[in-house]
Amino acid sequence: MASKKNQAISVTQLQKMTIDELPPVTLVLGQEQALLDSAKAYFEQLLSSEEREMNYGRYDLSEDNISAALDDAASVPFFGDWRLVVLTQPTFLTAETRKNKIEHEFDALIDYLAHPQPTTKLVFWANYEKLDERKKITKAIEHHALIVDASELKGYRLTSMLNQEATLRHVTIDPRALELLLHRVDEHYTLAVAKLKQLALYVGVGKQISVDDVDQAVEQVIEDDVFQLVAETLGHVQQNALERYQHLLRNGNEPIQLLALITAQVRLLLQVKILRHAGYAQGDIASQLKVHPYRVKLAMQQEQKFRLIELKQMFQELVALDFKIKTGRADKAQALELLIIKFSAKR
Structure with missing residues (x-):
């Protein structure tokens, strides 16, 4: 079995994909809460409320055996075109010692990854810093899945995403103000986004967020x-x-x-x-x-x-x-x- 890891895409790139363009298997990986929230919102809107009643499954793999999730994933959708199955807590992909260990059928999962149901979108929700890439099952998922990077943002990616967020809020932010904002929130993207939303309301549509605005509206450390x-x-x-x-x-x-x-x-x-x-x-x-x-x-x-x-x-x-x-x-x-x-x- 080939084990080459797929290249990751950003949450922003994911949001631009239609359900038709989404591959059969997706791995969301990372711990940046704002990005996870955006990814979650994306998956929630893929099916209409009527479709979700018949074609949506969510399994906590710390409690549910993956065989039940695979049976669901292998089923054809009812009164709709697509089935969405979300798998949370896949701790077996990490080096973490599992409590209440469930014996998952990894061979069945590997078979499914190689031959997925074409009308199902299977999503692994791995809100972890990293995976244990020594494991066979991890390698298999990273080889077959679309990987969505929800890891902590740093450096250029961090400032770029915040500038994009400002644009979405119909404001701009002075580079020095952005620098001060990041300092005040200790470079936490999720907190920076929350503060940026407040600042956008504070200055108003079409305005620029200044250093003084950040100084007045964001708590001093x-x-x-x-x-x-x-x-x-x-x-x-x-x-x-x-x-x-x-x-x-x-x-x-x-x-x-x-x-x-x-x-x-x-x-x-x-x-x-x-x-x-x-x-x-x-x-x-x-x-x-x-x-x-x-x-x-x-x-x-x-x-x-x-x-x-x-x-x-x-x-x-x-x-x-x-x-x-x-x-x-x-x-x-x-x-x-x-x-x-x-x-x-x-x-």
Whole structure:
């Protein structure tokens, strides 16, 4: 049996296919919820409500034996042209140890894959990060099925899909606004789509989503507040720095957590300044430090305002303070506030 894996298509490409164009077997693979929701909506609209009553089957393979699903798939449709059979929880395709293990008849499934019922659309719903491609059954399905990629989106695919989503909402988004949005949602596509829908309603049809729109409508993450706190501290804007620190404490953030985040931010500024002076570009710095390019971009803009000796001194005192707090030699909340006061004082 040939075991060459089919090339995957995107959910967007799937949505453009009619039921006639859809192959007899489809494998939906991945864990990006927004893409899974779109794929689910696509399959749900393939049959009319009347056709679904007679020609739709859904089987949970953690509970149902696949033989029942194959019997259904092998049946001709009643009062319609097509039958749709969806198989969920095919954990046997993964390396995961199965609970309540059911003995599936894989030989019968492999036979069906080689000779599928032409009027049935069989869908494997594999909402997993990856499959165990060492298994014979996995190889067979990947060879015979149309593979739909619903994996987590990254990089260009992520920004491209969000720009497409904006177009569907009849808005555009400034590249800098998109960058900020992705930063605020930690590059989670599903969350970014939800926020983009809100932003589209916020700005209105035909408008462009700006950086200010994202800043106002999408919650700021704690790292952004810490970023501003460090900037205000090293920029000697003492009142703002102290107010921001108290605000973070009131929001339930522990001094130890804030100390760790401040230390990480100052370390990043220090590393970026050193690497930039050594001739590294933004992308190279991000790759070298394994830090998101947006954080590096902000750090490159910020580090130029501070002297190397200031960053080194603050970093050393933050590390020393961490040791003092952990060994009970300093009060965590007061000691960090005193350090902020020291470095934010006018000089």
